[in-house]
Amino acid sequence: MLYLSLVFVFILSYSFYFYGKKRALSLKFKKNENLSSLPDYYGYYVVLLVFFPAIIIWFFLLIFKSNFQEMFVMSPVLFPDVATWSSGKFGLIMNKISNLSIIVNLPEIDLTVGDKSILKMASESEIIAAKNLANFDKIYGWSNLTLFIILPVLLGFLATKSISGKLNAQPIVEKIISYVIKGSSYIAIFITFGIFFSLVFEAINFFRYVNFMDFFFNTAWNPNRAFVINASEGFDQEALKEAFGFVPLLTGTLLIASVAMLVAVPLGLLTAIYLAEYASSKVRDIAKPIIEILAGIPTVVYGFFAALSLAPFIKDVGEGVGLPVSAESALAAGLAMGVMIIPFVSSLSDDVIKAVPQSLREGSYAIGATKSETIKKVILPAALAGIMGSFLLAISRAIGETMIVVMAASLRANLTFNPLEPATTITTQIVTSLIGDVEFDNPKTLVAFALGLTLFVMTLILNIAAITIVKKYREKYE
Amino acid sequence: RDQINIVGSSTVYPYGTVNAQRLGESGFKTPTYNPIGTGGGMKAFCAGVGVEFPDITGASRPMKAKEAKLCLEAGVTNVIEVMWANDGITFSHSNEAEPFSLTREEIFTAMAAKVVVDGEVVENPYQTWNEINPSLPAYKIEVLVAPPTSGTRDAFDGKVMEAGCTLEAVTGSDDGCTDYREDGKIIEMGENDTLIVQKLVEDPERFGYFGYSYLKDNGDKLQPSTVEGVVPSAESIATYEYPMARPLFIYLKADHIGVVPGIQEFAQMMVSDEAIGDNGYLTKIGAAPMVPDLINRVRNVTDSLDAMGFDIAACAEKKHPLKDAGYAFSSGLCK
Amino acid sequence: MVDQNSNYALQTSEVYVHYGKKMAINNVALNFPKNEVTSLIGPSGCGKSTFLRCLNRMNDVIDICNVKGKFLLNGNVDIYSPDIQVETLREKVGMVFQKPNPFPKTIYENVAYGPKIHGIASSQNELDEIVKDSLHRAGLYEEVKDRMDDIATGLSGGQQQRLCIARAIAIRPEIILMDEPCSALDPIATAKIEDLINELKENYTIIIVTHSMSQASRVSSKTAFFHLGNLVEYGETGKIFTKPDKEQTNDYITGRFG
C-alpha cells in the first residue's frame, strides 16, 4: 500500500510531464502564443506541482498516521486517566491496542497462542478501543487513498490549465531543481554535523575522566588499567593516566594502512591502466566486475584468510630467513586489507583513464611515444584528480576496516613501525570498546567516542591540507 | 509491535535465541535478539519504557548500580531480574597436545605482567610453562585473550588473575594483578571465538579462554585444563566447585508484559526443566544449571512476576536481596 | 605494384581501409618521392585523413578501423610488418592532426615532450633551444614566449594548431604528415607555415592534406586527388591543376563538382 502509492506518485508525475509539455506545445502551435520558456519546462512545472504535494501528503500520512490513531482511540471516555500517563506508558497502551485491533475481529480458530495471551491480559476498555481502532484504520485507509489520488490529479490539471505563454516556467522549475541539487550537497554537511554531535558529548564525558594531554601523548594503550578502586574514590587516577595513550593506535593505523596502500596502489593502478589501455574490451568487461567482487567480500572472509592462511605463511617465511615474526602481524592484516581495496583504485581509476580524450593519446603516439610513455606522461597527469580520488576512497576504507585487523593483527596496541609485529588501529579499538560488556559510562566504552572524534578531526585537518595543495595543481583540459 | 525485542550479551545470545525459537514454535512471534554486549544492552534497555525500547536484556554479569540508576532516571522502574543459569570459563588448548592441570596461581604467574620471584616483584621472566611448574610440559607460554571490554575477560580477571594473584602478599595492594604481560605472550583477540578455536588448533601450544559452550561444540579439537584439579562440567560449574564459573541473567521490563505478548512466557520457558533440566535444550548447548534453591526461586519469580526483593531503586544503592546470601557470585550483585 | 625504389620515401599499394563494414579507402596505390611535398586533395569525407593516418599507423588506435595494403618506407621497410617498432616509425613519420590536440600541460612541455622521450636533447639548454626553435619555425614563438608555463589548452585555435606543428617538428621526423595544418590560420601564419614547409622539404618528405588549391599549388610538387575513397588522379601539381586527365578532377578543381 505504502509502496504502491509511492509508485503511483512516480507514474502520475511522469504522465503529467507529457501532459504539461503537450499543452505548452499546443499553445505555441495551435494558438500561436509566444512561450516565455522552453516547452520542456512546462512539463516539469506541472510535474513539480504534482510531485511535491503528493510526496508531502505521502509523508504526512505516513508520519502522522499514528497521531490520528491516537487522537481517535485514546479518548478520556475509555481511559479516564489518560492525561496523566507518561508518554512511554501511552505508547505501550497504544501499541497494545493496535496489536489487539488486528485480532479482535478474528474468529477463535485464527488466533495464535500469542494473540490469546494479549487478549487475556487486555482490559475491557482496551478491547473496545481496539475495535474502534480497527474501524478507524479501515476508514483512514480509504480516505487516504482518495485523498492521495484526487489531490495530486486535481493539482496536476489545475497546473496544466494555468499554463499560458506568459507563465515563465523556467525560472520556477530551475529554482526548485537547483534547490534540490543544492540541498543534496548540503546533506553532506548535515551528516557531518550529525556525526560530530553523535560523538562529541560522550567524548567530553571521556575527557572528564582522562586528561587531554595524557590521551594524546601517552605511548601506552592499556584500557584494562582503567579500573575502579572503590565506590567512593572512583577510578584510580594514576592508572587512568596510563591507560589511554593514543599514540600506539595512531602508529598502528598508519602502519597497517600504509601496508594496505602499498599493496593496493600499485596493484590497483596498474590493473586500471592495463584494463583501460591494454586489455581488449572483452577482457575488460569480464575482469573489471570480477575484481570489483573483492570490495564486496565480507571482511570476515578476509579476516579468516589473513589470520589462518596469510599470517602463518608470513611467519613461516619469516622464520625461514631468520626474522622474528609474530603469528599476529600488521603485515598480514595490511596485505589482506590491501587486496580488499584494490577495486577502489582499479575500477575508479580505470574509469577516469578511459575518460581521457582519445585525441590526447593520438597526439602522443604521433610523436612516437610508446604506450607506456603516453600513459605515464600524458594520460595519468590528465586523469590525476580522479585517480587521487580513488586513492582517497581506498585509504579511507583501509582506515575504517576493523574485522581484518582484529583477526589478523590482534588487538594489542604496539608502538612500533615493524610490520612483523602485532598492531591495532583506531577504528578497531572503537568497535571493541563499543560492543563490550562494560557499563556505558566507563572510560573503556567512552573512549570509543573520543577516538572517533579524534579520527574525525584528524582526517578533517588532513583533508583541508590536501585541498589546499590540490587546488594549486588542478589542471583543466579540453 | 507484537514481537519481543531482546538485546544484550553475546554470551547469552546462543541460549536466548534457542529459547526464542522455542517460544516462536509455541505460537508466539519469534523474538529477535541483538548481541550488542551486556553494557550496550543495559544502555538500550534502560533508555526508557515504551515500544521503541527493548523488552528484555541478556547479561553475562549482574546489573551494576550505575545501570540501575540509569534505568531509574529513564522511568524504567519495574525490572525483573532472572538469573537463569551459569557459565564456566574454560582455559583450553588443542587436544593434540598434552593435557594441563593448573592452579589459578600458575595461570596468573604465566600471564601477569609482574610476578613475584623469590619474594620480589619482577617483570615476568617465564618463557615456558615448565619454568613455572616443572611438572608441566615445556610448552611456550602464549595465551589468546578477550578484549578488555569483554565480560568474559572481566570474569576471568576477577576469578583467576585476582584470585591467583601473588603480588598482594608482597606489595600489600592488588594493583597490577590484572595487568597482562606485554611482551607478546598475551595476544589480545577480538570476541571471535571461532577464530580463537582455529588458532589454537593451528598452534597446539597456545591457550585461550572462553565460555563452556564453545568447548562443548569443539570437543574434537579442544581440551580444557583442570583448574585446582576440577574439570569444568555442568555439575562442577553449577556448584561453583569449578572456580571459573559465573551466573547468567536476563532482565525483563515488567511494564512491557501484557503489551508485547510472550515476555513472561519467554522467561518461564528459559527456566523450565526442559530448558535447564538435566537434559534440557539449554543445558545441552553448554548452560550449567543452578543449584536447586536458586532454580526454585527464579521459577517463582517468572511465574508470579514478583521480583522477589529485586528492586531497581535498591540496586541503584547497591542493595540486592541475594547480596548476603553467601553464594560465590553474591558480591558482584548490584556492584 | 611496389617497386623497390629508394627515391621514394613512402610507397603504398593496394590500400584498403574499412571502418567496421564501411569502406573508407578503396584500392589506393600512391608513392611519395623523397624530399618533395605531396598534397592530398579531395572533397570532405573522401578519405584523406584516413589515408594519411595509415602512413604512420595511427589508425591502429581505432578499434573498428581495418587497414590492408602494402606500405614501404624508404623502399625497404614494411611499416605494417610485425617486426616494425611503431614508435620508431612514428618518430620518423611525424604527424599534425586536423583538430589541434595539445596536451593539457604547459606550452613548453607540449613541445619538449617528444624530444624528451626520444632523448634528443642532451642537456636542458639544448632542450630549451629545441623548444624555442620549433616554436619559432611554427611561427608561434613571439606570441607565447612570455607564457611558456601556461596550460596549452588556453591558446586560441590557430595558436593550438601551430603549437601542434611545433610539437611535431621538434622530434625532427623524416616524413611529416600534415592534416590541414593551416585550416585555422590566417594568411600570415599560413604563409609562415608554407615557408616552413618549403624550408623543411630540403631535408624532409612532406605529405599534406589541404583544402586550399592555391596552397597545394604553392607548396607541393605532386598532388593526389581522392574521391569517395578512390585515388582518382595523381601527378605533377602543375599538371593536375591545369590539365588534369580525369573529368572528375577537372570538375573538382574548377569547383563544378557535385
Place this chain on the structure above:
Amino acid sequence: MVDQNSNYALQTSEVYVHYGKKMAINNVALNFPKNEVTSLIGPSGCGKSTFLRCLNRMNDVIDICNVKGKFLLNGNVDIYSPDIQVETLREKVGMVFQKPNPFPKTIYENVAYGPKIHGIASSQNELDEIVKDSLHRAGLYEEVKDRMDDIATGLSGGQQQRLCIARAIAIRPEIILMDEPCSALDPIATAKIEDLINELKENYTIIIVTHSMSQASRVSSKTAFFHLGNLVEYGETGKIFTKPDKEQTNDYITGRFG
C-alpha cells in the same frame, strides 16, 4: 556610444575582455547591421573568437574570462543584463565553433537536439523534416543520410564541421555566429556553405570569423579587422580590401604583416 538604432541586429561598445589578467579584447565598439554578413578578420590569436563568444555570452562558461562592455540586441535588449535569459539569447544568437564539437550522440540527435528543447517541431514528422533540411542546407545530407543513427564523432573533420553548422541553423536563430565554419572544408563544401550564408542573410544576420580574405570578400558586406585585441578598422568589405584607411590593415591583407 551605442545609439538605439534598430537597423542594427547587434551593437557593442566599450568591450573589454580579460582571461585572468591577460587582456584579449581592448575597448572594441562594433555594430552589426541587420540581414547583412559581417566578417571578422585578423591574425591568429588577435581575439576574434573571444569577441565572437561575447556576443552570445559563451564566455560565461570560462571561469577566468571576464567580459565588460555594452551589448545591445535589436537596439534594445542588453544581453548582459541580469534579467536576460541567456538561453533565449542563445536561441536567437546561434553559434558554430572553431573546433567542431558534435555531441557523442547520433547524427540525428545532434541536429534534432536544439529543435527538441525549444519545442520548434510540433510533431515527429516535422522534426524529421527540420533535421533533414538543416543537414541538407549544410551540405551534409547526402553523405550521412544512411548513417543517421551512427555516433557523430565517427565523422570526418569536415563532416563534423558541417554537422555543427546544421545543428546551429536547425533552431533558426536570428543571428548566426560562425567561427571559421569552412576551415576544414574543401572548396565545394565551402561553396555550399557560402551559398547557405548568402541564402540565410535574407532573413538572418551573420557574423563570421574567417582567415580567407577571398571568402570574406565573397560573402560579407562589412568587415572588421582585429589586431592584438584592438579593432583596427571596420568598414565596407570592398573598401577594406581595396583601400583600407590604416597601414596595419593594408599590411595584413597584402600579406606583408609581421
Place this chain on the structure above:
Amino acid sequence: MSSLEKRLAAEKRFKFYGMFAMTLSLFFVLILMYKIFSTGSGAFVRTTINADVYFDPNFIEVSSNSSKKEIMKASYVDLADQVINQNHPGLDEENFIKVREMYTRKFDYQLRDYIANNPNVIGKTVNLDISASSDLDQIVKGNYPRNVPEAQRKINDYQLSILDSLDSKGKMSKTFNFWFFTNGDSRDPETAGILGALMGSFYALLICFSFAFPIGLLASVYLEEFVKPGKITDIIEVNINNLAAVPSIVYGLLGLGMLIGVFGMPYQVPLVGGLVLGFMTLPTIIIASRASLRGVPPSIREGALAVGATKMQTVFHHVIPLSLPGTLTGTIIGMAQALGETAPLLLVGMVAFVMEIPGGAFDPATGLPSQIYLWSESAERGFLEKTSAGIMLLLSFLIIMNTVAVLVRRKLEVKW
C-alpha cells in the same frame, strides 16, 4: 638505438606489470572464492534418513478435509514420534530419545508441510526422506570426526551404530537443501536459512541506493557544474572527503544517535540500516561521480549551451549521461561495500537473531553480512558451512547487482 631498445623494454615491462597486477588481482578473487566454496558447498545438501511414514489418523488431529489453516495449526509431535518408533522398532525410552536426536528437531514441521501440500495422504503410507539433525549431518559429511572419544562427540556410540545400520540398509541419503533458501535464521543449523537476511539486505540496499545514488549524483553535479569554486565548494568538498574517511561504525553511531534517538525511527529495521549505509556510500558515489564529471570535455557543454540549452538541460542531457558510467562504478563499489558491512548495522540493531522473514523496510530484519557474522560466531559445527554458504549467497547477490550495473554501464559507455 639502444635508447629505443630501452624504451621498448620499458614498454614491455610496463605492460607486463599491468597484466601481472590484473592477474594477481584476479588470482586473489580466485583464492578467496576457493576458500569459500570449499567449505560452503556442503551447506547446499543435507543428510536425510529414509523412512516409510504412515500418516496414522489416530495421531493426527486433522482430517483430509480440514482447511489449510487448521492443518498448519495442528501439532504433529506425536506423529513424528510414531514414525520414529516404526522406523526403529523396539526402542526403549532412553534409546528413543537418542534416536530422536538423530532426526531434525523440526521433524514434525516437515510432516506438517507435507500434509498441508497433500491433504489426502492421511491414512496412507508414504516413503519420505526425513532430514537428519545437524549433529548427525556433520558426522556424515565428515566435518566432525567419528574417531574422537565418545565424551567429546555430540553423537554417541549408540547413535553411531544406528547410523551405520541405517547406512548399510541404504537408508541414508542426501538431498538438496532448499531450506537454506526458503527459511529465515534458526538455531538448528539444519533448518537455518538465508532468506530472511537476504530480504533484509535487499530492503536495506534498496533504501541505500534510493538515498545515495540520486543525492550523490546531484551533489556532485552541484559541485562540479553549478557552483563557482570558492569557499562553499571547498567546505563541502572537505566535508565529503572527510565523510569518506569516517569509519563505518561511526555511521552506526550516527544512525543510533540521530535517526533512532532524535528522529524516533524504529530500531532493527532496514529503513534505518539502509539510510546508514546510504550515508556511508554517499561520499564514495560523490567522489567517483565528480571525477567522471570532470572528464566530460567543456566543448560538449559549449555545444549544448550554444543551441540555447539551459545550464540545467546541458547538464542533464549531455554531461550526466556521459559521466554516468563513472558514477555507476562508484555506486557499484560503494554498494558492494555497503552490502558487506556489519559494523554500522550492529549499532542500529540489524545484527540480530531474526527468524521471521521481513516483509518490508519497516520490519525487524538482519542483513546478509550480519547473518554471516552471527553464524561464524556460533559454536555449533553445522554453522561453519552455513557461514561459507551465506558468503557464497552474498557474493551471488553482489554479482547479480554488479551484472545489472555493468550492463547498464556498458549501455551508457560511448566511445568517442
